[in-house]
Amino acid sequence: MKQFLSFVRKEFFHIFRDTRTMLILLGMPIALIILFGFAITTEVKEVPIAVLDYSKDEATQKITDQLIASEYFKYHSSVNTYEEAQTLFKRNKVRMVVVFPPQFAGDLLKGSNPQIQLLADATDPNEATSLVNYANIIIRTYQQELMPAQNQTQPGQVQADVKLLYNPQMKGSYNFVPGVMGLILILICAMMTSVGIVKEKEMGTMEVLLVSPLKPIYIILAKAVPYLLLSMANVVSILLLSYFLLDVPINGSIILLLSISVIYALLSLSLGLLISTITETQQAAMLVSGVALMLPVMLLSGMIFPIENMPLILQGIANIVPAKWYILAIRDVMIKGLGWIDVWQEVSVLLLMIVVLVGLSVKRFKIRLE
């Protein structure tokens, strides 16, 4: 035990001596939470639009004003031809052009249904859909203002009362906070352990460790302990920030939350261990744990994109991404306030993964030098 503790101390020295890495490890989650909380949204806001107005009358002016007055659109310029509109699109200056036909107000008064054309830049299909929807709503409101009073309520209406569960203000942070935790923990634990072990191999100091009286398993464990503690510090700082700064509630039990995080951190550590047994150089270890982990964790865990939309094969692959299960469990506990019984499935998947990863790495871990 005493030997083990002195090994742990050695690892801590390694970490604390490298102040910059320490700062980044502790600062990264904070930066991410702030970015996600305040900067990264998919809401449509103040999108620049241009107007191609062939009639330039009262009605078109009014509709333009109402579009611009809304929070969704911002006036960029007025164009005279389709070519000009095309140029604006090609330079990414505007996302939508509203086209009014000639004699718009006149046709409207005569009751001959004038047509407004919305040209939307659909490079980002989602944004385009929202833009067209918002413009539609604003134009419809204008049209209703024109209607005589008796026609206001139409018979045969079904009104939908929408109730938004768990996240009534539709804040993105409810979704992102568990996601960021899933990303940070796996990056820190897997990368740090894999690189830490491979570094000893590369520098030749692994030999020194292997000839010491301590069993190899303890050498590995001693490497894992500091990162486990470090990642717990991260979890706590993320939770504190999101609770006090982003007003994300913690509806479930904190102890449960922390224990799931410990399990997930252990899982990430064993993943790092496995990576260290299959790579020879630090560069390779970093590329595997960085390139191979980062994108799948960001994209296949449900952190940004919902898993249910993916093709079946990818939904299958997503099942072996540990972050998916962790994020599911954290969301259930943190946002929905569910307890042990509701997350046992996710937790047992995580535990199973640990067993498999540790088994594989023990099988591959060489205590002899080639």
Next chain:
Amino acid sequence: MKTLRFLLEKEFKQIRRDKFLPRMILFLPIMQLIVLPFAANFEMNNINLTLIDNDHSVYSTRLTEKITSSGYFTLTGVHARYDEALKQIENNSADLVLEIPANFERRITKEGTSHVLIAANTVNGTKGGLGSSYLSNIIQSFNSEITAGRITVQSASVPHIDVQSTNLFNPHMSYKNYMVPGIMVFLLTIVGGSLSALNIVSEKEKGTIEQINVTPVPKYIFLLSKLIPFWVIGFVLLTLGAIVAWAVYGLTPLGGFGVIYLFAAVYMIAFTGFGLTISSVSESQHQAMFTAFFFIIIFNLMGGLFTPISSMPEWAQKLTWLNPLSYFVEVIRMVYLKGSQFADLTKQFGAVCLFAVVFNAMAIISYRKSS
């Protein structure tokens, strides 16, 4: 010049002799480009809906049919009580609950209006929000069906504006067309950035840098010999990416490859310079890697790759001006989907040239031959 040639020979030999690295550099990004755009998908077509029908009338059945035939929703269950349906949401087997009250049909025919309740799981705000707005849209069109069936030409004199919308540049509204070029930039950045960040510092760790330092090789030649291999790797990656984009997704840049390669050439000089700067100020590979990853993650999230820059608050949009990735993501999408030409992209070209100069100047200044 001759010195540079020998140094380059050394760098390429080192890359080639590494068993693992070349495979990693090429195989992983290509795999990711093939798989991931299918994942990066905001199109909703599989929203799980659970239904509580307390009316069991012609109208409620018609509404249900209309919803299930829309293609967006999958009916996962029919329940008698609200709390049973809520259970479905709790264990994630349903995203939305639709409750049709008793006397739904009678209310509509007698009083003209009736209410339904939509309860949406909005832990993922985008998904819940889109789901409930799709559902509301369907109910709207259900309304107009009823209205059309009951009253025919009552409102002929009311002025009516037709709104027609055209989706330019991406007529099938494919999210993949949007994501694939972006992911190409992402992969280029992460491979180029992390490799160059690790390069000089790994020589420091091995001690071989001292051998270079005692030679009369000037700083800029040494850095150039480090920069050029990554520049070449970047081109190989970009070309492979373009082939995958064409073969798997049928995407070719409308604006031609010339603009993209020209931009990539400058971009990679800029980003490699950034990586080399990190490399020469770091003491260990550990440190270099985490510094590089810190910036790469932030560049990615703030680069408009996954979420639009235009929806960020003002201050965050200003910050993206300092992000080289955001220019390339914008440019590659514009060239691929809109066919933008060099003349449309002068601002972005100017910015990335500036980055190239600044980052490489930083690399030359921060690299010291003596410690």
